[in-house]
Amino acid sequence: MLTVSEIKFKQIARTIESRIRDGVYPPNTKLPPHRVLAEELQTTPVTVAKAYKLLSEQNQVESFVGRGTFVCGESQLSSVIQTSDDEDDYNFSILQPCLSHNVPELQSAIRSSASKITSHLTGYAENSGHERHRQTGIRWASQYGLEPGTVQNTLLTSGTQNALAVLVESLTKPGDTIAVETLTYPGILAIASLRRRHVVGVQMDENGMIPEHLQQTIEQHHPKLVIVVPSHQNPTGITMPAERRESIARVVRQHNIWFIEDDIYSFLNEDPMPAICNWLPERGFHVTSLSKAICPALRCGFIKAPSSQVATISAHIRTDIWLASPLNFIIAEELINSGQAFELAERQRLLAGERQKIARKYLPHSTIPRQGYHLWIPLPSHWQQERFAMEAQNHRILVSSGSYFDTQQSCNHIRLSLTAINSEQKFKQGMEKLNKLLHSDPATVFSYQTNPF
Ligand SMILES: Cc1ncc(COP(=O)(O)O)c(C=O)c1O
Known part of the structure; x- marks a missing residue:
C-alpha cells in the first residue's frame, strides 16, 4: 500500500508532468528550485525533490548537482533536424548531401529541362x-x-x-x-x-x-x-x-x-x-x-x-x-x-568517405569505422545525450540527441551528419570543437557560454 508521502510526491510529479505537457515548462528549461515549487504547491522541498527524482527516472527531466533540474528535450522532427542558415553554426544535425557540390549540375539540368x-x-x-x-x-x-x-x-x-x-x-x-x-x-x-x-x-x-x-x-x-x-x-x-x-x-x-x-x-x-x-x-x-x-x-x-x-x-x-x-x-x-544523377550520387559517396576519415581523426575513440553520411556516437558517461545536444547548441554546434531515434529510451548517443557542412575547413573546425566538448566536464561547460571555444 502507498504511504501518504508516496501519494503526495507522485501527485506533485503528475502536476509537473502536466505542466511540461502543456508547455508551462518547455523542453530544456530549468525547473523551479525545490523550495520555490514546494511553497507554490504547499508541500515540502523533500517531496518536490522526490518528484523530480521520479521524473528523472522516467527520462522527463534531468538533474545536475549545483545547477538544478531541466526538462528533457522533446522528440520532434523540428528539433532533431535543425536547418540553421546561420553561417556561425556548425551543422552536424541534418542528413543531406554536400549541396554546394551539386548546385552547378542542378542549375544546368533545370536549364536544359525547361x-x-x-x-x-x-x-x-x-x-x-x-x-x-x-x-x-x-x-x-x-x-x-x-x-x-x-x-x-x-x-x-x-x-x-x-x-x-x-x-x-x-x-x-x-x-x-x-x-x-x-x-x-x-x-x-x-x-x-x-x-x-x-x-x-x-x-x-x-x-x-x-x-x-x-x-x-x-x-x-x-x-x-x-x-x-x-x-x-x-x-x-x-x-x-x-x-x-x-x-x-x-x-x-x-x-x-x-x-x-x-x-x-x-x-x-x-x-x-x-x-x-x-x-x-x-x-x-x-x-x-x-x-x-x-x-x-x-x-x-x-x-x-x-x-x-x-x-x-x-x-x-x-x-x-x-x-x-x-x-x-x-x-x-x-x-x-x-546519367548525371548517378555521377552526383557517386561524388557524394566518395565525399562522405573522405568526411568519415576526417571524423575518425578528431573522434578516434568514439567511433567505429563506417561509410556514409553519418556517425552514431556513444557519449562518455559524464554526458547525458539531451544535455550534450543542448550544450553543443550553446557552442553553435548542432547535433541530434540519440533520444529522437530510440524506441526504448536506453541509449546515450548523438548522431552526427558529416555532409551538411559544405566546406571541409569548417567541417574540421566543427569537429575540433565537438571533440573538446565531448571531453569536457558538463559541470564546467556552463561557464564557457560567453566564451565559446
Ligand atoms: C531513413 C530516411 N528515410 C526518409 C528520409 C526523408 O527523405 P525525403 O527527403 O525523401 O522525404 C530520411 C531523411 O533523413 C531518412 O533518413
Whole structure:
C-alpha cells in the first residue's frame, strides 16, 4: 500500500508532468528550485525533490548537482533536424548531401529541362504521375539493387517521407502496431505517433534487425507492418549484409504482414546490395528518393508496390496530394536520363568517405569505422545525450540527441551528419570543437557560454 508521502510526491510529479505537457515548462528549461515549487504547491522541498527524482527516472527531466533540474528535450522532427542558415553554426544535425557540390549540375539540368515543359506535363495527370517519370524511378532504384519495377507498379511521391506516410496510412489503422528497428529514423516515429499507431522496436546487432527477434516480436505484438532501413541505417549507419536481408524477408513471408524497405541510402553502398523487397514481391514496398544523392528540394520519391496494392496506394496519393509535382520530375528525368544523377550520387559517396576519415581523426575513440553520411556516437558517461545536444547548441554546434531515434529510451548517443557542412575547413573546425566538448566536464561547460571555444 502507498504511504501518504508516496501519494503526495507522485501527485506533485503528475502536476509537473502536466505542466511540461502543456508547455508551462518547455523542453530544456530549468525547473523551479525545490523550495520555490514546494511553497507554490504547499508541500515540502523533500517531496518536490522526490518528484523530480521520479521524473528523472522516467527520462522527463534531468538533474545536475549545483545547477538544478531541466526538462528533457522533446522528440520532434523540428528539433532533431535543425536547418540553421546561420553561417556561425556548425551543422552536424541534418542528413543531406554536400549541396554546394551539386548546385552547378542542378542549375544546368533545370536549364536544359525547361524546353521539355509542355502543357501536357503542367496539367493534372491521371494515375498519380506520368509514365515517363515513373521510368526514371525504375532506372534510379534498379541501379542500386532493386529488381526493376514496371510503370504500373512504380508510383511517384513527394519524397520518401510522403511515401512512408501514405503507406502507413493505407496499410494500417489507428491502434495497429508497426515493428521497426529499435533505433530508427525519427520521421517514421513521427508518422506513427501523429497517426496513433503503436511502435515496437526489434533488436539489432552489428548486421541490423535480428530475424529471430523479428519473429518473436511478430508472435508477441502482432504488428501489421514492419519498416526497415537496410543500408547506412539512420541512425546507426549499419548496412545489412545480403544473407541478413534474405533472412528478414523469410520471416516476413511466413506471416500475413506488410513490409516497407526505406532504401534512401542505397546509393552509398560501394556495390549494389539486393533489396529485401526482391524476396517479397507480394508483401514488400520499396521506397526511395533523390533527396540524399542530389538534393532534398527536388522532393522526388518512388514507391515500388506489390501489384495487388497499386490501386489502393495510388488512391491514397491522389487523396493526399493529387500528384507529386511533374515539374520536379522533369528535372529528375533530365538528371537520370543523362546519367548525371548517378555521377552526383557517386561524388557524394566518395565525399562522405573522405568526411568519415576526417571524423575518425578528431573522434578516434568514439567511433567505429563506417561509410556514409553519418556517425552514431556513444557519449562518455559524464554526458547525458539531451544535455550534450543542448550544450553543443550553446557552442553553435548542432547535433541530434540519440533520444529522437530510440524506441526504448536506453541509449546515450548523438548522431552526427558529416555532409551538411559544405566546406571541409569548417567541417574540421566543427569537429575540433565537438571533440573538446565531448571531453569536457558538463559541470564546467556552463561557464564557457560567453566564451565559446
Ligand atoms: C531513413 C530516411 N528515410 C526518409 C528520409 C526523408 O527523405 P525525403 O527527403 O525523401 O522525404 C530520411 C531523411 O533523413 C531518412 O533518413
